[in-house]
Amino acid sequence: MNSGDTAFMLIATAMVMIMTPGLALFYGGMVRSKNVLSTLLQSFICLAVVTIIWVLYGYSLAFGTDVGGLIGGLDFLLLRGVGAETMEGGTIPHLVFCAFQLMFAVITPALITGAFAERIKFSAFLLFTILWTTLVYLPICHWVWGQGWISSHGGLDFAGGTVIHINSGAAALVAALLIGKRKGWGKESLHPHNLPMTLLGAGILWFGWFGFNAGSALAADGIAATAFMTTQVAAGCGALAWLMAEWFYQGRPTILGAASGAIAGLVAITPAAGYVSPASAILIGLAGGMLCYFAVLVKNKLGYDDALDVVGIHGVGGLWGALATGLFASLAVNPGGADGLFFGNAKLLLIQAVDAGATIVYSLIMSFIILKGLDLLIGLRVDSDDEVQGLDLSQHSEIGYTL
Amino acid sequence: MNSGDTAFMLIATAMVMIMTPGLALFYGGMVRSKNVLSTLLQSFICLAVVTIIWVLYGYSLAFGTDVGGLIGGLDFLLLRGVGAETMEGGTIPHLVFCAFQLMFAVITPALITGAFAERIKFSAFLLFTILWTTLVYLPICHWVWGQGWISSHGGLDFAGGTVIHINSGAAALVAALLIGKRKGWGKESLHPHNLPMTLLGAGILWFGWFGFNAGSALAADGIAATAFMTTQVAAGCGALAWLMAEWFYQGRPTILGAASGAIAGLVAITPAAGYVSPASAILIGLAGGMLCYFAVLVKNKLGYDDALDVVGIHGVGGLWGALATGLFASLAVNPGGADGLFFGNAKLLLIQAVDAGATIVYSLIMSFIILKGLDLLIGLRVDSDDEVQGLDLSQHSEIGYTL
Amino acid sequence: MNSGDTAFMLIATAMVMIMTPGLALFYGGMVRSKNVLSTLLQSFICLAVVTIIWVLYGYSLAFGTDVGGLIGGLDFLLLRGVGAETMEGGTIPHLVFCAFQLMFAVITPALITGAFAERIKFSAFLLFTILWTTLVYLPICHWVWGQGWISSHGGLDFAGGTVIHINSGAAALVAALLIGKRKGWGKESLHPHNLPMTLLGAGILWFGWFGFNAGSALAADGIAATAFMTTQVAAGCGALAWLMAEWFYQGRPTILGAASGAIAGLVAITPAAGYVSPASAILIGLAGGMLCYFAVLVKNKLGYDDALDVVGIHGVGGLWGALATGLFASLAVNPGGADGLFFGNAKLLLIQAVDAGATIVYSLIMSFIILKGLDLLIGLRVDSDDEVQGLDLSQHSEIGYTL
Amino acid sequence: MQKIEAIIKPFKLDAVKDALREIGISGMTLSEVKGYGRQKGHTEIYRGAEYNVDFIPKIKLELVVNNSQTDLVVETITKAAYTGKIGDGKIFVMTVYEVIRVRTGEKGADAI
Amino acid sequence: MQKIEAIIKPFKLDAVKDALREIGISGMTLSEVKGYGRQKGHTEIYRGAEYNVDFIPKIKLELVVNNSQTDLVVETITKAAYTGKIGDGKIFVMTVYEVIRVRTGEKGADAI
Amino acid sequence: MQKIEAIIKPFKLDAVKDALREIGISGMTLSEVKGYGRQKGHTEIYRGAEYNVDFIPKIKLELVVNNSQTDLVVETITKAAYTGKIGDGKIFVMTVYEVIRVRTGEKGADAI
Ligand SMILES: Nc1ncnc2c1ncn2[C@@H]1O[C@H](COP(=O)(O)OP(=O)(O)O)[C@@H](O)[C@H]1O
Numbered sequence A, B, C: 001m002n003s004g005d006t007a008f009m010l011i012a013t014a015m016v017m018i019m020t021p022g023l024a025l026f027y028g029g030m031v032r033s034k035n036v037l038s039t040l041l042q043s044f045i046c047l048a049v050v051t052i053i054w055v056l057y058g059y060s061l062a063f064g065t066d067v068g069g070l071i072g073g074l075d076f077l078l079l080r081g082v083g084a085e086t087m088e089g090g091t092i093p094h095l096v097f098c099a100f101q102l103m104f105a106v107i108t109p110a111l112i113t114g115a116f117a118e119r120i121k122f123s124a125f126l127l128f129t130i131l132w133t134t135l136v137y138l139p140i141c142h143w144v145w146g147q148g149w150i151s152s153h154g155g156l157d158f159a160g161g162t163v164i165h166i167n168s169g170a171a172a173l174v175a176a177l178l179i180g181k182r183k184g185w186g187k188e189s190l191h192p193h194n195l196p197m198t199l200l201g202a203g204i205l206w207f208g209w210f211g212f213n214a215g216s217a218l219a220a221d222g223i224a225a226t227a228f229m230t231t232q233v234a235a236g237c238g239a240l241a242w243l244m245a246e247w248f249y250q251g252r253p254t255i256l257g258a259a260s261g262a263i264a265g266l267v268a269i270t271p272a273a274g275y276v277s278p279a280s281a282i283l284i285g286l287a288g289g290m291l292c293y294f295a296v297l298v299k300n301k302l303g304y305d306d307a308l309d310v311v312g313i314h315g316v317g318g319l320w321g322a323l324a325t326g327l328f329a330s331l332a333v334n335p336g337g338a339d340g341l342f343f344g345n346a347k348l349l350l351i352q353a354v355d356a357g358a359t360i361v362y363s364l365i366m367s368f369i370i371l372k373g374l375d376l377l378i379g380l381r382v383d384s385d386d387e388v389q390g391l392d393l394s395q396h397s398e399i400g401y402t403l
Numbered sequence D, E, F: 001m002q003k004i005e006a007i008i009k010p011f012k013l014d015a016v017k018d019a020l021r022e023i024g025i026s027g028m029t030l031s032e033v034k035g036y037g038r039q040k041g042h043t044e045i046y047r048g049a050e051y052n053v054d055f056i057p058k059i060k061l062e063l064v065v066n067n068s069q070t071d072l073v074v075e076t077i078t079k080a081a082y083t084g085k086i087g088d089g090k091i092f093v094m095t096v097y098e099v100i101r102v103r104t105g106e107k108g109a110d111a112i
């Protein structure tokens, strides 16, 4: 066991954990004040629900002995055999790896909540989270990181662009379409009730993302250093790109734009973080910020109500990141990676596209089945009066503020 | 010196430090808006007052050479001899241990402030904090962690269930009874003014608690890994248990319930964190969340005004944790610990009960003496007009918000 | 490479990063609600702008091969040659050092924003930040830390008292004088709109400052431990000193005072952190809190409108810290440092004064040139109607809250 | 001249404003108020304690108009604010003796 | 019909509401206002600067009632809002010409 | 007695309050309102979508005075609130039949 690596991974895990409350704030500030608590809770409770799933069977299905390239075995049920001793071939306790991966599993369904914010029933949301984590997240996580079929054919996903961002973006698209637009969409203003809260959330996410990306090196080494720097660079470039784009196209640079752009940049660099140089990260970040800005504009045109832009930021940003990894990855940066198109290897781009495509298709279909099923069984959406009153009172009998 | 362990403990110490501002927010969101600043300040200023005490004489009384099993000697006054060199038998600089322990001393009196929130004089609060830290915290800390009488008879308290939670819970009970109910209690609504702030506080506390519990291993090793994972599991289970209990009994799952349950789970796992398996942590967390939920309900029946439920959460949760350690501790998990009742050793449970009992009795009595004395000398409570106006204006000439 | 040191520095870097969002909140809570977003954004966007500068040419100008003691060479443009391998003579990857230093460069211009808050044009602010970072920060950073003329003559600046605090304080003075008072100054109340936000910011700053100061040891060792403890002590003492001073002079201890005092204490200890004992840190912190309190009072008398007291806290606190290092530094604490006046070496005090003086003069002059130039070219200040409406709407078409 | 005060449901504000604009009403003042009446309030739950909140968020519109317009305005608001459920609100009509426009000093009907 | 406007201390709201309910008043509208009068404001301190704030938080109640009820309502509020200290507030009585209930279109006394 | 309601620009509040104090007016109540009129609102932008906000923050002052004071008060407010730009606001004057001071039970002019 290496105490430096272990120290790093323990703290990195805590940093990824606080991303979920950070996300709660990021999203919470963007809804109307009558829905702030429900939005916060939908992220926060993932810390409870997914943790329990993970201990019971989640880690096992994701990282247990591979079964046909599709799913993990039952060897780690209740974390049996996952202990304080070092992992095979690693330098950190097995439990640290398990905890680190848990935090990824927690935040992924939390990301989706942005799509159906302000109108979903809490009961339906809870069941969705349980089913989606089990039937969508765990298999895809196994494919990519748990010796599943994707892991073995050479695709690169440093910190989860596919498993987390593309995956949640695809699910979000289905969710937004199935649950329908918020009442008042296009008529009333549905604008953010507390942008300082959103900025605080963005700050916490940015901070935690260092644990997410650099931590994905699983060691306090040079790869972690590279991932750390590229993360910072892409976040900054994403923020600036979005800000400048809206300054140019709409005449005003906004704070929500800067915060959204930072997240877009962070999403985009996620799969590439440990494989590209800081100079490449500039381009990945700038393009990430710009692409997501346009993706959000397009949504307003297309007219589906992805309330907090999960598709536009995580879906599109994640997809760009996956492909960008196929462009900018370089063996000079990380000998354990591969060269991308710009370094003479066109094949990587293809693999990246296939992996992303497979994830999208699987996630779209399974998310549709789960959400449709729940809608028929118990209904996804609160009734109209409850929506007008707000989810905080109608679902939780609480109000956010009494100032 | 081990740089990995030192790295881990330095960061863990910073993480415990930020728990106090986190607690400030957790509490601050729960009071009425006219008292938000006073509540925030009562936690925040502990970072100042207790730090100074600690350097002057606190660390010495807690960790100086033992005097009769009751208190430490004066060898470390002004931190003389506490330097950059490695501690005997340890792997980290002595000053790191000293700083880590300081953060525990800071948060303990801050926890108590929830009991007398919205009605205590700032001057009385300051004096109470100084006296209580000196006369209650330092001795008990010495007993348990500084070679005092409890440390030597085999009780287990991994990260401070007794010293911190049971202790502050007992003091809170005395404080709530002595200072009396808030004006308007049972008539007006005294509900939280800013639940997003409370959730943010809970998120920060959860994050910091990894430093608190895993850091109590004093090394970046397998025990820290175990403590980390059990912490996460118990927090999640506590949150879910409380949420489900109120959904069942009151028809609504609330966000304050989820946050409170997470804290209850964290409190419960604190003494057990490095001694039990993640599977046991599920039970400890679930029971912790449930027990604390009922303890809070009972308070509403009994009619004392422990404003922010320090007794119900820290007292009851801490007691449950101490006993649970006696049930679930296992040598298989931590060879440096002991087996609990469920692993064939009934004696541990008895020791745990005795230690908890001693702490409760000492804390109750001394807290009563201090608070009664202060009440007679300068009065604990602001006058009625000041209470109506709010402590922020009457004690601090400031207001929280001008939105 | 040392994995413990690397782990420590990676996390410390992330902690310094989150100081900038923390500063955003600290400042954001102090302005009127119509300017909260513009204030937040001015800090936040430094994370973008300065990061890009840093990668393009900033790191190179600061840390490239020295040219005449004044500036670094162009060897590290686009971070060429700054990679995952260990730095010469160090124990961490070169990129980690580069990232750590980047975070310092980010927060310095963000500090200045407090001086011209609530009235600067966003475009003027952006250009100022780019020019000031390039023409003021990078040279001074090179002088002190990059083998420039100050670095070689024996001055001590552990974590940036000169480079960051004195420097930004001097620039802030120029900015406040050049841009003029806020409309309504002295007539309307310009008081803080959200003090809980300010306290949260202070908490995050305090937390991050451990990365800032202890991280400046560049290793997880005893020096880091010393810096950690002195940081905590000075912060606590600063908070208490300011609180007590205003209690004594104005009859009320305030929360803004406690938060401001903590920052004052942190600023004061910054240059001294790894060179002085915790006992000395008590005096540095107490005096820091008191001096800054009086500096702010004096500002109210002198009548320039340094809106959020950058001069009073960072300028005065930083100057005090630089001189205090000349008083309290001790070879017994850090053999790599020097003895100060109180340990028999008067010369150090002189050197400290000279270094501080040079920084002040250079920063005053260059900041004046940049700001005056921008004022003539595009105007620094929004027009009067926009100022009345608030910068959030007039500059960004957004509002902070809809509660 | 008369002052019309209308207490309406908040989510009807846009509809009412648009309807008024269509009949040429271009001046009004609104405030956030809380109403108490036949419409039931709600229950809040905090740490196991339940609070009944009787007061319900409403919007109050104030419009000063010429007497000749009153009936049309009242009718317009009544229609636009209508949902048919309890709590749709009330309209009150009062006399105003004088109206002054600050900017010009105009008085009476000209100032509206 | 008459409109009664009462400016009261915020912490007296529950007492006033309960007293009104007892005499059968079941409709009213309240808003948060700031009052200026004999009652002294307070001083705020920020970074060493002191601000005097003259305006004091108050609650404004508005009730439209039949003329016959006015005296009783005024008396009830006066009693329930009373503390005897400066700043207890004021009650103003005005005439209302018409009342309309949005939900039913009812007018006059029926609509109250 | 008469009630004067003045809708003014928020940043003019201090000037108006001081002017009123100078002519001996020592009682008033204010509230935050939103106005709609000739003055243009503003545009907000969120994630690329633009919202037009018509309502503009205003302060509403309410003062009950003796009839003899009305003209002076109106004039004083008109002057102090004046900027000459659109949106300076309106003043409305209404009759009040009765005023009661809660603390003393005084009525009429004595209670103002
Ligand atoms: N007598 C009254 N005086 C003042 N406001 C009233 C009065 N009666 C009702 N209101 C206002 O009208 C709103 C709607 O009244 P309510 O009785 O709930 O329903 P409805 O309008 O359908 O009769 C109340 O919330 C309150 O704000």
Ligand SMILES: Nc1ncnc2c1ncn2[C@@H]1O[C@H](COP(=O)(O)OP(=O)(O)O)[C@@H](O)[C@H]1O
Residues within 6 Å of the ligand: E007, E034, E035, E036, E037, E038, E039, E056, E058, E085, E086, E087, E088, E089, E090, F026, F027, F028, F029, F030, F062, F063, F064, F065, F101, F102, F103, F112
């Ligand atoms: N002439 C007035 N017009 C409108 N409101 C008034 C007037 N005088 C007083 N008020 C309101 O009544 C409140 C109480 O008045 P104040 O003079 O402080 O005490 P008291 O009611 O005991 O005489 C004030 O805060 C203000 O809101």
Ligand SMILES: Nc1ncnc2c1ncn2[C@@H]1O[C@H](COP(=O)(O)OP(=O)(O)O)[C@@H](O)[C@H]1O
Residues within 6 Å of the ligand: D026, D027, D028, D029, D030, D062, D063, D064, D065, D101, D102, D103, D112, F007, F034, F035, F036, F037, F038, F039, F056, F058, F085, F086, F087, F088, F089, F090
């Ligand atoms: N007819 C009206 N009834 C009630 N309030 C009005 C009326 N007309 C204007 N107001 C109020 O007066 C404010 C100023 O009016 P506006 O037409 O913008 O400018 P001006 O006062 O210069 O004519 C509005 O924002 C609104 O609050």
